[in-house]
Structures are given as structure tokens and as C-alpha cells.
Amino acid sequence: MAEVSNKQVILKHYVTGFPKESDMELRTLTLKLEVPPGSKAVLVKNLYLSCDPYMRDRMSKPHDSYVPSFTPGSPIVGYGVAKVVDSDNPNFKKGDLVWGMTGWEEYTIITDTQAKALFKIEHTDVPLSYYTGLLGxxxxxxxxxxxxxxxxxxxxxxxxxxxxxxxxxxxxxxxxxxxxxxxxxxxxxxxxxxxxxxxxxxxxxxxxxxxxxxxxxxxxxxxxxxxxxxxxxxxxxxxxxxxxxxxxxxxxxxxxxxxxxxxxxxxxxxxxxxxxxxxxxxxxxxDYYHLYPQYLDMILPHIKKGMVTYVEDVAEGLESAPAALIGLFSGRNVGKQVVTISHQ
Structure with missing residues (x-):
């Protein structure tokens, strides 16, 4: 299996006060487009990343919080929409579209444990990016x-x-x-x-x-x-x-x-x-994700009838992700901040 380059956004160090773009950096590694047999892991190609205010808490050094801090030197982690490239997990197959926690990188290997928190995308007659926001x-x-x-x-x-x-x-x-x-x-x-x-x-x-x-x-x-x-x-x-x-x-x-x-x-x-x-x-x-099917049943008809609308602020390319995240804290975004990594 050939290796591909995998661009990533990593956190350089823990942050105090207002975060800056320079607290993050881009790097490129290589990756084999396959998962180890028996690992039950899923390899995904990331399509859209979500910038959310709670991510600021994860940039601080470990403290008493409901989400763990990021690891300096490793890719930032957040909600995203992705396509399965390879899978050793019985719940996911190549070509499946999913949303959930993924890395700020072009490709992410999601472990068996992490895959339990992925949601499979069944409704594709709405914008896929909505699964970082309105439908996520x-x-x-x-x-x-x-x-x-x-x-x-x-x-x-x-x-x-x-x-x-x-x-x-x-x-x-x-x-x-x-x-x-x-x-x-x-x-x-x-x-x-x-x-x-x-x-x-x-x-x-x-x-x-x-x-x-x-x-x-x-x-x-x-x-x-x-x-x-x-x-x-x-x-x-x-x-x-x-x-x-x-x-x-x-x-x-x-x-x-x-x-x-x-x-x-x-x-x-x-x-x-x-x-x-x-x-x-x-x-x-x-604490409420068990209600997600109920939420979809309620919201999808409203979207399709035009009774609910949604505004996204879309940044193009992984290299634009640090600025997009920092912009949340000065209100620079208009609507839901999304970063497009790939159009599939």
C-alpha cells in the first residue's frame, strides 16, 4: 500500500490568555491508507472540520474539566465530517460518511474505542457540512x-x-x-x-x-x-x-x-x-446523544420545508483552520465556523 502525505494542524504548547495562530502550526507526515488487521480501527478522510468555543478549554494545560486537554505536538482534535477510506470495524465500511471526533488533519485513524462515538450519516440530501453544525x-x-x-x-x-x-x-x-x-x-x-x-x-x-x-x-x-x-x-x-x-x-x-x-x-x-x-x-x-434520532426526525422536515435555516462561515483548506478557530473569540465569524478540508 502506497503512502500518502498527511497535512496536520498541531498545538505547539499550552495556551494562557487569548490563543494566537502561532500557538498552532502545520506539519506534513506520511501515512499508509490502510488499518492494521484485527485493530477494529477506521481510517477516514476528513472533509469538514468544526471550530467550536469549547476547544479553547482543551488548549490549556490539564485541569479539572469535562474534556481532556490537547497534547502539544499532536494534531488538534474536534468534531468533523469524514469519509471512511479503510475499516477493520464491523460497524463501518469503505465509503461510509460519518461525523464525530476526528483529527485536524487530512486523514485520521480512529481507534475501536473512539469509533463507538461516531455517527453514520444516513441523510445526504442536505449539505454535508451541516453535520458539523445544524445536524451535529x-x-x-x-x-x-x-x-x-x-x-x-x-x-x-x-x-x-x-x-x-x-x-x-x-x-x-x-x-x-x-x-x-x-x-x-x-x-x-x-x-x-x-x-x-x-x-x-x-x-x-x-x-x-x-x-x-x-x-x-x-x-x-x-x-x-x-x-x-x-x-x-x-x-x-x-x-x-x-x-x-x-x-x-x-x-x-x-x-x-x-x-x-x-x-x-x-x-x-x-x-x-x-x-x-x-x-x-x-x-x-x-449526556443527551441518545436523543439524536429523535432530533433528526424533528429537524429534517423543518429544513426541507425551509422552516429552519442555517448560516455557515466557511474557511477553505486546512491551513486556514488556526485563523478560523482564533476568530471565534473575537466574533469574526458570521454563523457556524466550518473549515473545508476536501470536497470528497
Whole structure:
């Protein structure tokens, strides 16, 4: 079996503060396009890679976290869409399309244990890249966060921060389909326009243009917020707590404003959790993957009827991946950040 070159993005060292492109580097190794007999491994050709905020946590030195840190000198790992090139695993055959954890490289050998977490792609009449977002981990995150954690009721008032991102854009659309009043915030006027005109949010605002977040929220939610889908943390969470209704629900999905701070900001209005009897629940999508078939059954008809839409920010080529990942933390991406490695 001939060897092929395998371009990779590796983490050079652990990161403190804001990550930089120079914390990663490209290298090229060689690889045989076959898996060892008896290994039950799967060899995949990577097609699309997903850039997600949680990956910042994995760039830090090992600490108490829900995901292990990357290994310096080894390829970065993340969600991706891939095609099976060779397989010694009875669950996968050559030509299968899959999504799940893969390496930031052209080809990845996925071990028997890792292959248990791969999802086979059965529906190919939608863009394959959607399996990094709308039909993958971010889509599932929006679905379980809204329906399972927030316990929505028709007519609820819903606020989504980082609303144009991979998860937020879908949360808003699900809430609208459910019959809620939905407001989102984002960091540019272009994104605010997307929220209102593409995703159907009732209102949206640019948080960077608001001097007083408490006042901004009071303007859009004069009677208070029933559901807050939390993607930001820090000052935003503090302002939201002042504006929650009695028995409000907060789904704590992410806190991107805190990921690069060496000392996270404190939350000063937490007493509101008691006085307003607010339920604030953190959640991880891994705990809900058993609901994935149910999610697909719900979302695919909505996509095909044009009732749910999705915006992707696509970077071309593995060499563009470090900049694409870093861009998440300054809000450079518009929509779900995807890196195209190969068009099959």
C-alpha cells in the first residue's frame, strides 16, 4: 500500500490568555491508507472540520474539566465530517460518511474505542457540512438545551446571547416555532440584521453598542425574561439575572466571554436566583446523544420545508483552520465556523 502525505494542524504548547495562530502550526507526515488487521480501527478522510468555543478549554494545560486537554505536538482534535477510506470495524465500511471526533488533519485513524462515538450519516440530501453544525453537536446542543433544560411554554419570552453563532441561531428558530417571543444579541450590526431578517427573531441588538445592558434588556423585555439561553456569561449574565421573571429558567450552555480570562469575572446579582426562584442548569450535550434520532426526525422536515435555516462561515483548506478557530473569540465569524478540508 502506497503512502500518502498527511497535512496536520498541531498545538505547539499550552495556551494562557487569548490563543494566537502561532500557538498552532502545520506539519506534513506520511501515512499508509490502510488499518492494521484485527485493530477494529477506521481510517477516514476528513472533509469538514468544526471550530467550536469549547476547544479553547482543551488548549490549556490539564485541569479539572469535562474534556481532556490537547497534547502539544499532536494534531488538534474536534468534531468533523469524514469519509471512511479503510475499516477493520464491523460497524463501518469503505465509503461510509460519518461525523464525530476526528483529527485536524487530512486523514485520521480512529481507534475501536473512539469509533463507538461516531455517527453514520444516513441523510445526504442536505449539505454535508451541516453535520458539523445544524445536524451535529451544535444542533443537538440547541435542541436539548431548549426543550429538555428550559422546559418552554408557548408564549414564553426568550433571550439568546451569542445568538448568531452555531447554537444560538437554531435556539431562536426553535423558540419561534414553539410560539415564543424571541430576542437575541450579537456583536455586529450585520449579525443583528441576520437575526431579525434571516432567522426570524422578534428583536435583536448589538451588545457592543449598549452602554447599559440592564436598560437594554428592560427595553426588549418590559415584563421580564422567562428563558435565557446562556452562551456568554460575565456582565451579560449579571444583567439578565436582574431581568428574569419569577420561576425563570436559564440553560447554561457556554460562557465565551470568560474562556480567555486568567481570572474569570464574578457574578454580582446571584441573589436573584433565590428571590426570583430561578432555575439555572448547566448541561453538556454528551449526556443527551441518545436523543439524536429523535432530533433528526424533528429537524429534517423543518429544513426541507425551509422552516429552519442555517448560516455557515466557511474557511477553505486546512491551513486556514488556526485563523478560523482564533476568530471565534473575537466574533469574526458570521454563523457556524466550518473549515473545508476536501470536497470528497
Amino acid at each position: 453537536m451544535p444542533g443537538m446542543t440547541a435542541y436539548v438545551g431548549f426543550y429538555e433544560v428550559c422546559s418552554p411554554k408557548k408564549g414564553d419570552t426568550v433571550y439568546v446571547s451569542a445568538a448568531s453563532g452555531a447554537v444560538g441561531q437554531l435556539v431562536g428558530q426553535l423558540a419561534k416555532l414553539f410560539g415564543c417571543y424571541v430576542v437575541g444579541s450579537a456583536g455586529t450590526n450585520q449579525k443583528v440584521d441576520l437575526l431579525k431578517n434571516k432567522f426570524g427573531f422578534d428583536e435583536a441588538f448589538n451588545y457592543k453598542e449598549e452602554q447599559d445592558l440592564d436598560a437594554a434588556l428592560k427595553k426588549f423585555f418590559p415584563d421580564g425574561i422567562d428563558i435565557y439561553f446562556e452562551n456568554v456569561g460575565g456582565k451579560m449574565l449579571d444583567a439578565v439575572l436582574l431581568n428574569m421573571k419569577l420561576h425563570g429558567r436559564i440553560a447554561a450552555c457556554g460562557m465565551i466571554s470568560q474562556y480567555n480570562l486568567e481570572k474569570p469575572e464574578g457574578v454580582h446579582n446571584s441573589f436573584c436566583l433565590i428571590t426570583k426562584r430561578i432555575r439555572m442548569q448547566g448541561f453538556l450535550v454528551f
